[in-house]
Amino acid sequence: MPTDEMIRRTRSALPTNEKQARLTVVLEERRKQEFDAACRELGSNPSEVLRHLIVDYVRGSGRRAPGHAPPGANPPTPDSADDGG
Structure with a gap:
């Protein structure tokens, strides 16, 4: 999850x-x-977090992150994205 500094950069x-x-x-x-609960715990809101993630992804750092499909790949199915919780 993004830190306060990451949110400021975004x-x-x-x-x-x-x-x-x-x-x-x-x-x-x-x-x-x-997601909403995690954002609240960090004193943020979903829009801020998603903006940060999108900016980070577009800048390149998210493209190699584990669990992220490269552009053009098939998105995960709901079953494959489930963490078992």
């Missing part, structure tokens, strides 16, 4: 004069609740 990476866009993500309700 905010500074967002130009204030650019148009904003929305991104819709479909996932299981349980995953969303877990």
Whole structure:
């Protein structure tokens, strides 16, 4: 999960004069609740965390992270993404 410093870097990476866009993500309700809770525990919100992850991924560091499919690969199925919890 991102630290306060990572969130600050992400905010500074967002130009204030650019148009904003929305991104819709479909996932299981349980995953969303877990994600929301994890964000709250870190004093952040889901939008900030996702912005950070997207910026980090586009800059290249997320492309080699374990568990992340490379661009063009088949996304994980819900069963393969399940952590058993």
